[in-house]
Amino acid sequence: xxxxxxxxxxxxxxxxxxxxxxxxxxxxxxVKLHGALAFIVSVFLFHSFIGFAVVTAFLVACILMSRVPxxxxxxxxxxILIILIFTAVLNLFWTPGEPxxxxxxxxxxxxxxxxxxxxxxxxxxxxxxxxxxxxxxxxTRLTDGMEKNLRWLNFFKVPVHEIAMMMSIALRFVPILLxxxxxxxxxxxxxxxxxxxxxFFKKAKNMVPLLVPxxxxxxxxxSDLAMAMEARCYRGGNGRTKMKPLxxxxxxxxxxxxxxxxxxxxxxxxxxx
Amino acid sequence: xxxxxxxVNYVYEPNxxxxxxxxxxxxxxxxxGEFVGIIGHTGSGKSTLIxxxxxxxxxxxxxxxxxxxxxxxxxxxxKELRSKVGLVFQYPEYQLFETTVFEDVCFGPKNLGLxxxxxxxxxxxxxxxxxxxxxxxxxSPFELSGGQKRRVAIAGxxxxxxxxxxxxxxxxxxxxxxxxxxxGELRRLNEGKGMxxxxxxxxxxxxxxxxxxxxVMEDGGIRFDGTPKxxxxxxxxxxxxxxxxxxxxxxxxxxxxxxxPVEGNVTTVDEAKKSILRAISWQNRMRPC
Numbered sequence: 036x037x038x039x040x041x042x043x044x045x046x047x048x049x050x051x052x053x054x055x056x057x058x059x060x061x062x063x064x065x066v067k068l069h070g071a072l073a074f075i076v077s078v079f080l081f082h083s084f085i086g087f088a089v090v091t092a093f094l095v096a097c098i099l100m101s102r103v104p105x106x107x108x109x110x111x112x113x114x115i116l117i118i119l120i121f122t123a124v125l126n127l128f129w130t131p132g133e134p135x136x137x138x139x140x141x142x143x144x145x146x147x148x149x150x151x152x153x154x155x156x157x158x159x160x161x162x163x164x165x166x167x168x169x170x171x172x173x174x175t176r177l178t179d180g181m182e183k184n185l186r187w188l189n190f191f192k193v194p195v196h197e198i199a200m201m202m203s204i205a206l207r208f209v210p211i212l213l214x215x216x217x218x219x220x221x222x223x224x225x226x227x228x229x230x231x232x233x234x235f236f237k238k239a240k241n242m243v244p245l246l247v248p249x250x251x252x253x254x255x256x257x258s259d260l261a262m263a264m265e266a267r268c269y270r271g272g273n274g275r276t277k278m279k280p281l282x283x284x285x286x287x288x289x290x291x292x293x294x295x296x297x298x299x300x301x302x303x304x305x306x307x308x
Numbered sequence: 309x310x311x312x313x314x315x316v317n318y319v320y321e322p323n324x325x326x327x328x329x330x331x332x333x334x335x336x337x338x339x340x341g342e343f344v345g346i347i348g349h350t351g352s353g354k355s356t357l358i359x360x361x362x363x364x365x366x367x368x369x370x371x372x373x374x375x376x377x378x379x380x381x382x383x384x385x386x387k388e389l390r391s392k393v394g395l396v397f398q399y400p401e402y403q404l405f406e407t408t409v410f411e412d413v414c415f416g417p418k419n420l421g422l423x424x425x426x427x428x429x430x431x432x433x434x435x436x437x438x439x440x441x442x443x444x445x446x447x448s449p450f451e452l453s454g455g456q457k458r459r460v461a462i463a464g465x466x467x468x469x470x471x472x473x474x475x476x477x478x479x480x481x482x483x484x485x486x487x488x489x490x491x492g493e494l495r496r497l498n499e500g501k502g503m504x505x506x507x508x509x510x511x512x513x514x515x516x517x518x519x520x521x522x523x524v525m526e527d528g529g530i531r532f533d534g535t536p537k538x539x540x541x542x543x544x545x546x547x548x549x550x551x552x553x554x555x556x557x558x559x560x561x562x563x564x565x566x567x568x569p570v571e572g573n574v575t576t577v578d579e580a581k582k583s584i585l586r587a588i589s590w591q592n593r594m595r596p597c
Contacts, residue, residue, distance in 0.1 A: 219402065251405075
């Protein structure tokens with residue numbers, strides 16, 4: 036029972052960092068953010084087999100460079116499995132065109148087959164592509180990158196620094212709260228609590244001994260953190276400097292160049308084919 | 309014969325880069341009625357070890373037996389085991405959740421399927437035992453002081469009437485008086501009710517004064533296992549592990565080194581007092597008149 040709980044809580048690959056020392060790990064987070072964005076655009080750009088091949092090659096290259104086990108990456112697909120099946124079925128049966136198989140009102144068309152295949156591939160690529168970014172970047176670096184990338188929004192009175200700070204605090208607390216949940220769960224299980232059996236309402240009611248202490252502790256941690264930040268004279272982003280400022284080095288510039296070439300190639304393929 | 313660990317190994321997050329061996333081939337027998345202390349450096353596997361004892365963590369390989377039965381046998385109820393082997397976690401006050409102190413202590417017994425009345429009776433008894441004044445029974449547990457909260461949380465486990473009580477750092481963050489009181493209560497449980505007690509602690513003074521048997525953990529394995537006197541005789545090796553013998557042991561060793569006729573392997577202040585008094589009276593007698 037306890038073993039199940041552990042795997043349940045730790046089985047979240049999406050948005051998790053995988054420690055390593057690959058080229059992708061050492062890239063500037065801004066480059067990886069641009070990369071993820073470029074990849075998302077490219078996934079929706081291809082309409083032909085050549086484009087598909089280019090995108091696949093790029094993704095495989097990234098996976099190999101990240102040195103993260105593929106098994107680990109594919110775990111991120113499990114939560115979206117239902118969406119995948121749903122998309123595939125919808126596209127398969129509801130795309131108009133020349134039917135290749137028909138049974139009463141159900142018919143499969145050539146275009147439908149193609150469409151549903153592409154859609155599934157796109158979704159999988161989206162998840163894997165973005166998880167490469169989160170797997171190779173620590174949450175702190177990621178929010179640092181976002182803060183710097185989105186600084187122009189300050190012009191429109193968007194509090195970029197504050198949002199980035201909130202995000203990094205939230206991300207920082209995810210593992211802590213998971214651990215805390217695990218601990219409180221065990222403490223209550225040691226008192227005979229049962230979190231697994233019963234119907235929905237019983238289960239929800241059984242969660243009270245877990246949620247109340249968790250809430251209390253989250254509250255306590257938040258107020259401790261606020262106190263600690265105040266003691267260090269935190270006063271928002273104005274005039275705040277970084278201990279490790281983000282600076283593009285040669286590898287980062289090369290990577291950005293490669294990204295531009297990648298996008299241009301795909302656009303050209305899209306126009307020609 | 310009460311709790312047996314047979315070749316227990318435990319690996320954290322197997323098959324990931326975070327993989328870590330937390331327990332290495334632990335063989336341990338804990339007899340009924342013992343008062344056992346477990347000490348070790350942070351990360352030496354103490355907390356992992358005690359969670360094997362009530363089935364909260366399953367050994368990666370190895371077996372755990374309670375009263376001669378493998379606790380992972382199909383028909384063995386882990387829920388029942390957890391009522392017999394009570395575990396009080398570190399900072400147990402963070403597990404409080406009910407609206408009143410009394411209700412919170414009732415939570416464990418109620419989970420055992422006891423009637424409202426029986427659960428209340430046990431809660432009453434447990435709260436009395438840890439000396440919570442009656443006027444606090446129907447207050448919110450969140451309004452109590454730190455020491456009181458901890459005693460309520462311990463009462464929450466006691467109310468299940470376990471045969472074995474395991475406590476992880478129960479005195480952490482308590483003032484000296486609170487420590488003494490809590491440890492005294494544990495001794496009463498052990499001597500008065502014959503409850504087996506396993507105490508995980510950082511404080512050598514605590515374990516030296518109270519436990520009969522001391523287990524020293526190092527890097528997931530058991531390094532020493534014996535009476536506090538035997539274990540603290542390995543003073544120098546303990547220091548290598550980043551642990552210290554009680555301060556009074558060092559004092560007595562130095563006195564001995566200076567040529568005073570005192571015992572060197574003393575672990576409690578009481579014993580030291582007797583030994584020094586004996587040495588002084590002996591010297592007085594030897595002095596020529």
